[in-house]
Amino acid sequence: MAKLIDKAIPTDEEAIKYINKELDTSGVDITAIVARKLFEKGYIKDKRNFICSTEGCKAKITCRSLPAISKNSPAFVNQSYSENEHIKECQYNPDSRDKLEPTKKKNSTQFSYSKTGDTVSDLSVKKGFLGEDSPNKIAGKVESTPEEKADTHAVSRTDKNDNKNRSSKKVNQHLKTLQDHVEVYKVDPEFLIITKKGKRQIPIKFLFRSIKRNIFFDEFTASHYTYIYYGNAKLSQPENRNVIRVMFKKPIEVEGNSKKFWPALIILKEFFEIEYPDVLEAFEQGNDISFEAFITLPFFLNGEYLNFSSFNKDMLIEPFSDELYNNFYIRTKA
Numbered sequence: 001m002a003k004l005i006d007k008a009i010p011t012d013e014e015a016i017k018y019i020n021k022e023l024d025t026s027g028v029d030i031t032a033i034v035a036r037k038l039f040e041k042g043y044i045k046d047k048r049n050f051i052c053s054t055e056g057c058k059a060k061i062t063c064r065s066l067p068a069i070s071k072n073s074p075a076f077v078n079q080s081y082s083e084n085e086h087i088k089e090c091q092y093n094p095d096s097r098d099k100l101e102p103t104k105k106k107n108s109t110q111f112s113y114s115k116t117g118d119t120v121s122d123l124s125v126k127k128g129f130l131g132e133d134s135p136n137k138i139a140g141k142v143e144s145t146p147e148e149k150a151d152t153h154a155v156s157r158t159d160k161n162d163n164k165n166r167s168s169k170k171v172n173q174h175l176k177t178l179q180d181h182v183e184v185y186k187v188d189p190e191f192l193i194i195t196k197k198g199k200r201q202i203p204i205k206f207l208f209r210s211i212k213r214n215i216f217f218d219e220f221t222a223s224h225y226t227y228i229y230y231g232n233a234k235l236s237q238p239e240n241r242n243v244i245r246v247m248f249k250k251p252i253e254v255e256g257n258s259k260k261f262w263p264a265l266i267i268l269k270e271f272f273e274i275e276y277p278d279v280l281e282a283f284e285q286g287n288d289i290s291f292e293a294f295i296t297l298p299f300f301l302n303g304e305y306l307n308f309s310s311f312n313k314d315m316l317i318e319p320f321s322d323e324l325y326n327n328f329y330i331r332t333k334a
């Protein structure tokens with residue numbers, strides 16, 4: 001697990017002024033969550049307007065999922081894929097990561113610091129992920145303020161020092177989004193969760209399967225589980241430049257077909273640009289960029305292509321649908 005870039009410094013002067021004047025912090029480095037707030041207020045002008053927070057390091061940083069309308073939580077990543085811009089002493093320098101590995105091991109506690117109850121997966125058996133606004137139907141869940149909701153959000157990396165208002169009642173922490181699930185799984189595959197359907201705890205790794213084990217719509221409707229399918233993938237540019245293609249790298253055999261298929265999906269470029277600006281930029285600059293892709297949607301055989309179906313109907317998923325946005329996630333090695 002690489003050292004996450006948990007803080008960065010905005011390069012917009014107005015943002016620096018605002019932080020110095022209005023925020024109760026010692027430095028001008030901020031978390032990605034604060035960055036989103038400053039972006040919404042107009043103090044940060046662009047997702048690429050950040051540099052590394054290490055003293056003397058000027059590595060350019062990009063903030064993924066910066067606008068509040070994004071599906072994923074905001075996160076800092078290196079702007080450049082081809083060049084390591086961090087100074088040697090920088091803790092975010094990829095070359096110094098190996099030394100940090102052992103201490104990262106115990107990090108699963110970061111997912112349980114604020115909870116007193118169980119961790120519930122919001123992955124629906126028939127509909128996959130419904131997005132952040134999906135209603136929580138878990139009985140006994142204590143209503144919380146927006147701040148507290150942000151606190152129990154598994155992958156938010158804000159400081160936790162104001163616990164005095166927290167209810168002492170049992171509060172279940174929810175893994176709401178695909179991103180939440182993937183990030184927890186990557187840190188601790190044994191992390192215990194309760195599925196919507198199940199009554200007992202299972203390790204989160206039980207929800208994950210290789211993409212080659214994905215099934216078609218008919219089989220899916222007859223089954224009682226939804227899984228998160230994963231595999232290495234890359235981008236390619238279809239003729240229509242408003243969209244981008246994500247294609248899994250390993251071919252798959254489909255029963256009744258002699259040829260092999262590479263599972264692929266088409267997604268609106270505008271969406272991809274908000275969530276993974278660094279990946280798109282690296283691709284458009286000609287880098288051979290590969291990443292891990294995660295999807296919960298069933299397969300759909302589209303002529304000679306193997307694509308993905310909606311959960312609602314045996315039909316090709318729309319490249320600009322919330323259903324796709326909520327049920328697809330990619331992860332780079334950082």
Ligand SMILES: [Zn+2]
Nearest residue numbers: 052057086090
């Ligand atoms: Zn740095």
